[in-house]
Amino acid sequence: MEWLIERVKSCKDVDDAIELLYEHIPKSKNVEKALFFTQQKHEGQLRKSGEAYAIHPILVSVFVAYLGGDEDMITAGLLHDVVEDTCCSIDEVSSKFNNEVAHLVEGLTKIMEIRDSELIPSNSNEKIISSALSFRKMLLASTNDIRVLVIKLCDRLHNMLTLESLSPAKQRRISEETIVVYGPIAHRLGISSIKNHLEDLSFKYALPSEHKKIDDYIQEHSQQLQLRLNHFTSETKTLMLKNGFIENDFDIERRVKHYYSIYLKMQRKGVSIEEVLDMLAIRVIVNEPIDCYRALGIIHQNFNPLISRFKDYIAIPKENGYQTIHTTVFDNKSIIESQIRTKDMHKTAEFGVAAHWKYKSGGLNPKLEWLNDFKAQDEASENIEEFYEIAKDNLYSEDIAVFSPKGDIFTLPRGATVLDFAYEVHTEVGAYAKEAYVNKQKTPFLTELKNGDIVRIITSKEPRFRCSWVNSVKTGKARNAIAVNCRQKMKEINNKIAIDILVSVFNVRDRKLRRWLDKENIASKVFKIATDSVYFKNIVNTLKKYPKSDKILFPFLNLNKYNIKKQKFDNIVIYSNQNVSNVLFDYCCHPKRGDDIIGFKKGSDVMVHHKFCERASTFMEQKEQMIFVKWTREAPERYRLIVGLENKRGSLATFLQYLAKMQINLVTIELGQSEEGHADYFEMILELPDKNIELAREKLKARYRVIDFVSANDVYK
Numbered sequence: 001m002e003w004l005i006e007r008v009k010s011c012k013d014v015d016d017a018i019e020l021l022y023e024h025i026p027k028s029k030n031v032e033k034a035l036f037f038t039q040q041k042h043e044g045q046l047r048k049s050g051e052a053y054a055i056h057p058i059l060v061s062v063f064v065a066y067l068g069g070d071e072d073m074i075t076a077g078l079l080h081d082v083v084e085d086t087c088c089s090i091d092e093v094s095s096k097f098n099n100e101v102a103h104l105v106e107g108l109t110k111i112m113e114i115r116d117s118e119l120i121p122s123n124s125n126e127k128i129i130s131s132a133l134s135f136r137k138m139l140l141a142s143t144n145d146i147r148v149l150v151i152k153l154c155d156r157l158h159n160m161l162t163l164e165s166l167s168p169a170k171q172r173r174i175s176e177e178t179i180v181v182y183g184p185i186a187h188r189l190g191i192s193s194i195k196n197h198l199e200d201l202s203f204k205y206a207l208p209s210e211h212k213k214i215d216d217y218i219q220e221h222s223q224q225l226q227l228r229l230n231h232f233t234s235e236t237k238t239l240m241l242k243n244g245f246i247e248n249d250f251d252i253e254r255r256v257k258h259y260y261s262i263y264l265k266m267q268r269k270g271v272s273i274e275e276v277l278d279m280l281a282i283r284v285i286v287n288e289p290i291d292c293y294r295a296l297g298i299i300h301q302n303f304n305p306l307i308s309r310f311k312d313y314i315a316i317p318k319e320n321g322y323q324t325i326h327t328t329v330f331d332n333k334s335i336i337e338s339q340i341r342t343k344d345m346h347k348t349a350e351f352g353v354a355a356h357w358k359y360k361s362g363g364l365n366p367k368l369e370w371l372n373d374f375k376a377q378d379e380a381s382e383n384i385e386e387f388y389e390i391a392k393d394n395l396y397s398e399d400i401a402v403f404s405p406k407g408d409i410f411t412l413p414r415g416a417t418v419l420d421f422a423y424e425v426h427t428e429v430g431a432y433a434k435e436a437y438v439n440k441q442k443t444p445f446l447t448e449l450k451n452g453d454i455v456r457i458i459t460s461k462e463p464r465f466r467c468s469w470v471n472s473v474k475t476g477k478a479r480n481a482i483a484v485n486c487r488q489k490m491k492e493i494n495n496k497i498a499i500d501i502l503v504s505v506f507n508v509r510d511r512k513l514r515r516w517l518d519k520e521n522i523a524s525k526v527f528k529i530a531t532d533s534v535y536f537k538n539i540v541n542t543l544k545k546y547p548k549s550d551k552i553l554f555p556f557l558n559l560n561k562y563n564i565k566k567q568k569f570d571n572i573v574i575y576s577n578q579n580v581s582n583v584l585f586d587y588c589c590h591p592k593r594g595d596d597i598i599g600f601k602k603g604s605d606v607m608v609h610h611k612f613c614e615r616a617s618t619f620m621e622q623k624e625q626m627i628f629v630k631w632t633r634e635a636p637e638r639y640r641l642i643v644g645l646e647n648k649r650g651s652l653a654t655f656l657q658y659l660a661k662m663q664i665n666l667v668t669i670e671l672g673q674s675e676e677g678h679a680d681y682f683e684m685i686l687e688l689p690d691k692n693i694e695l696a697r698e699k700l701k702a703r704y705r706v707i708d709f710v711s712a713n714d715v716y717k
Helices: 002-010 014-022 029-041 055-066 071-079 090-096 099-110 127-141 147-161 168-188 192-206 208-220 222-242 259-269 289-302 343-358 369-380 384-395 418-425 427-432 476-506 510-519 523-530 533-543 545-549 614-621 651-661 693-703
Strands: 251-256 280-286 325-331 334-342 399-403 409-413 433-438 455-459 565-569 572-576 582-585 597-602 605-610 626-631 638-644 665-671 681-687 705-711
Touching: 002 014, 002 055, 002 147, 014 029, 014 055, 029 055, 029 071, 055 071, 055 147, 071 099, 071 147, 090 099, 099 147, 147 168, 147 192, 168 192, 192 208, 192 259, 192 343, 208 222, 208 259, 222 251, 222 280, 222 289, 222 325, 222 334, 280 289, 280 343, 289 325, 289 334, 334 343, 409 418, 418 427, 418 433, 418 455, 418 476, 427 433, 427 455, 427 476, 476 510, 476 523, 476 533, 476 614, 476 626, 510 523, 510 533, 523 533, 533 545, 533 572, 533 626, 572 605, 597 614, 605 614, 605 626, 638 693, 693 705
Parallel strands: 280 334, 582 605
Antiparallel strands: 251 280, 325 334, 399 409, 433 455, 565 572, 572 626, 597 605, 597 626, 638 681, 638 705, 665 681
8 A cells, every 4th residue: 555655645647647547447438438527527626735626536536446446436436526516416427427426426425524614623612523523424424335435535545645735723623533533434444554544644743743752763763673673574484484384375564563553552551652562563474364373373482472462363353354363472672563364364454345346355344234333323312422422432442352152252342341242232132131240250230341251141021221321331332222211211200200399399199280281281391390490480380370279268378389499508409499408418329410310308308319219219109209409500619538547347437427417528439458458548529518628627637537638629630
């Protein structure tokens, strides 16, 4: 691919571009007609660099041809901008060429480029929405034909190669979009030849200072790095020839790793460029799969391997079709990654989904079910940002392989949990899962899985709503399924809460209240009362007339009985027609600020629970009196407390009870360890009711050993 990139960069006029295209495909009437049509439609249009615009679609088609695209794909590549940028219509494309070409061009046109005038600054809050829109259009336009995505990747690659003619702000914005949108899609399609170039080109513009640090280091140590690579390559070749391989049976490629992959290693491990161990890599390419294992044996017998870095993607291929053995070994104080694959595997790794177009044989094709998953997720997602977050997580992550008890392989992103596995098997398995066993040991559902784990899921007869876990699972499939189920469950809960709150306000049976709602035609919207205080007050005002119309001896005494008052308690606001003296948080669910909450009235106190708390659900079934509660808009100031406690049973419980009496809300708690292995000091994040830290400090110091008590909102966060 590198030689082609250099040729494309050197093409400065239309004739050179056409000549390069015909080096990759034979001349045909359709291609010649498309070339003429493209030049005619783009006549007089110039790129920012000053070159004729027609050069761009021709060079995009060069990349499409290189990937093995058929004549329709190449024609669509030539015409991909005519509908968007000229007076041409899809109907004209269809009549002059064919329906297939028109179908591809229409798919490409739906993925509208973000025009220069619409480019959003990279530091804008709108950036994620912009990326999400582009992402969604790309994926949904390609669900019917994967060729649309391949042509679009070629289009973006040529745009990235000519980015220097744009302003720095536009270079950065387009590069950021390329990293978060186009790179991940190329990865999922298995087209590493395009993915690596897109990432490195984007990295240069999106993070110029980080790129420069890596480039400076590589250039400064270039000779030393090449000597190490040459030495290891030479030794490996000699060893393979000594151990039964013939000169023409294998090739060895060597390289310094891509800049962006080095940068990601630095970020993941929190190390500097000097501390990145495996910056060098060789690739051994052999004829047959069995030869891969012969080569692996030779390398492992002669160099010390880092076993933790060994991965066999031949036995367990990645979902994008990638098959290669990875091993990292020591060689004279150098650490070098060795990749071993066959020629067919190499073609699949370079060309991914396009490999079976370019080479009729070849390795595994990427699995494309994920495109259908995205379509389902888009239909279920309430907004594009939600869809984007799900898709982004699903598209680009390192994979692990885990097994069902029958030996079926499931590929999951690194960091995936047992519950992710359950949803990967089937959406209903995830929803009905009640127990899990990993390697025959009973395991919590949020346990992170490791490569090679064997997972068994036991299901129940009833679905389990694990709504508070939606951000704890890793895969988009699991997150989306939980979110969809819980949105419906939340609506049902809110409907019940709304009825119960109104029953409490008017002190009537729910049957009578429902009749009032039906008369006012608001029964279908009543669920909004649970979350909207303004709507709640409006509905109460609407329904006031019904109890007044009942036969009451002294109706004038009831005039203000149903006025809803706002009562504020620290970080909770109550709306009710009844007086409340205190707000308490029950011990069972520990809702955090921002969680969905409900309140139950106990005398003059209100007990606050998470909406999905099982204990709260029981209270609702028992018809406990409910009251409208919500968080205050302003988050209370938080403080960090480190306190030493006696190492005896019950000391922590007594301390927490004392905090509750002081109306102090506990947000988090961490246990410190003494030399004997027992917890004897605790670090906590607290919220104070009145922000009087001095008074709280004095009260605590009077009874406990306070080691530190300071604001958690310091300037350094």
